[in-house]
Amino acid sequence: MAYELNLPTAASVPQETVASYVTATYAAARQFLDNPPLRLHLGCGTVRLPGWVNIDVDDGPDLQLDLRFGLPFPDACVDLIHTEHMLEHMCLSDGKLLMAEAYRVLRPGGTMRVGVPDLQRIVQRYAAPDWRDQAWIKDRNFDWIDTPVALINTSFRGWEHLYLYDETELRLRLWQAGFADVRRVASGESSHPDLKGLETRPETDLIVEVVK
Ligand SMILES: C[S@@+](CC[C@H](N)C(=O)[O-])C[C@H]1O[C@@H](n2cnc3c(N)ncnc32)[C@H](O)[C@@H]1O
Numbered sequence: 001m002a003y004e005l006n007l008p009t010a011a012s013v014p015q016e017t018v019a020s021y022v023t024a025t026y027a028a029a030r031q032f033l034d035n036p037p038l039r040l041h042l043g044c045g046t047v048r049l050p051g052w053v054n055i056d057v058d059d060g061p062d063l064q065l066d067l068r069f070g071l072p073f074p075d076a077c078v079d080l081i082h083t084e085h086m087l088e089h090m091c092l093s094d095g096k097l098l099m100a101e102a103y104r105v106l107r108p109g110g111t112m113r114v115g116v117p118d119l120q121r122i123v124q125r126y127a128a129p130d131w132r133d134q135a136w137i138k139d140r141n142f143d144w145i146d147t148p149v150a151l152i153n154t155s156f157r158g159w160e161h162l163y164l165y166d167e168t169e170l171r172l173r174l175w176q177a178g179f180a181d182v183r184r185v186a187s188g189e190s191s192h193p194d195l196k197g198l199e200t201r202p203e204t205d206l207i208v209e210v211v212k
Contacts, residue, residue, distance in 0.1 A: 010068035010094050018069060025065055025072035032063070037079035039194065040105075042067055042098075043086025047200055052082070068094040070101040078105040080194055081112035084204050088116050091162045092173075099177035106212040113185075113195050114174075117155070118206035120166040126152045136203050167206055179210035 010018070032038060032053050041047070044054040044061050054061040065072065068090060081102050087095050102112050125131050131148045145151050156164060165173070171182045185207050187199045195209065 010066075010097070013069075021066070021069055022072060025063075025069070028063060029065075029072040033073070033077060038073075038077055039080040039082070040071070040073075040078055042081060042083040043089065045085075047084075049082070049198070051194075052080075067098050070097060071105050073105045075104055076107045076110075078102075079107060079110050080192070081106065081110075082195065082198050083113070084115040084199055085117070085201055087114060088161050088164050089159075095163060096173060096177065099174055099179075103178035103212060108212055110212050111192055111195065111209055112179075112212075113190065113198065113207065113209050114170065115187075115199055115201075115204035115207040116165050116170065117203055118166060119155075119164040119169070121205055122152065122155045122164065165206065167208075170206060170208060174208070174210050179212065181211045183209050185209050 039049075039052040041049045041052040041054045044056050045058075048054050048061065053063055055063045055065050055067070057064065057066045067086075071078075087098070090098060106112060125134060126148045131151055132145075136142065137145055137151075142154070145154055155161070167184060174182050187202075187204060187207060188197045190196045190198075190209060192209070199207065
């Protein structure tokens with residue numbers, strides 16, 4: 001399958017490789033099914049949430065998974081999903097697959113919280129006279145970003161970003177995955193007690209919760 005922006009995608013991996021990978025990951029994930037509630041933290045990086053299954057493609061967390069190949073869990077067995085600053089590291093087709101997988105594995109009434117950088121805010125900053133006035137540029141030694149064009153190119157291409165979302169796009173893709181109920185929420189805030197205070201990055205400025 002050709003990807004619309006010609007970016008690397010899981011669809012380019014041979015089917016036999018995918019089949020053996022999926023079989024192995026289902027076996028590895030089985031250990032977590034006996035201890036409900038099941039909470040998945042996708043693309044955890046170095047962040048470890050106690051009581052959650054921390055998942056990343058890199059070695060070290062509770063479960064090492066390449067999320068481009070979906071979630072190796074049965075239907076309707078997951079209570080909560082949280083992911084911060086991960087979805088933009090997937091191309092659109094892989095991101096759509098992951099959203100559909102999240103819908104499949106969540107129990108009815110289960111909730112997913114998704115936090116990403118907001119493309120609308122990035123574009124606003126690009127166009128603003130004070131575009132440089134951003135905490136992450138100052139705090140993380142990005143002083144080589146010396147023009148608005150360098151800023152926006154970095155946002156799209158830096159950190160292995162593959163696809164950025166604004167609220168409309170994120171809502172649409174989640175709706176296409178099956179989530180009818182999409183709510184934008186503030187950083188750290190949730191009506192669900194287990195989803196409060198999870199964000200670790202000030203630049204996570206587009207956060208939604210979806211309920212299956
Ligand atoms: C910017 S880091 C965010 C880490 C953490 N959530 C945080 O906010 O500090 C993105 C993470 O997504 C992970 N990631 C990217 N693509 C992935 C994939 N296909 N499957 C699993 N994890 C992936 C990376 O390994 C990395 O740890």
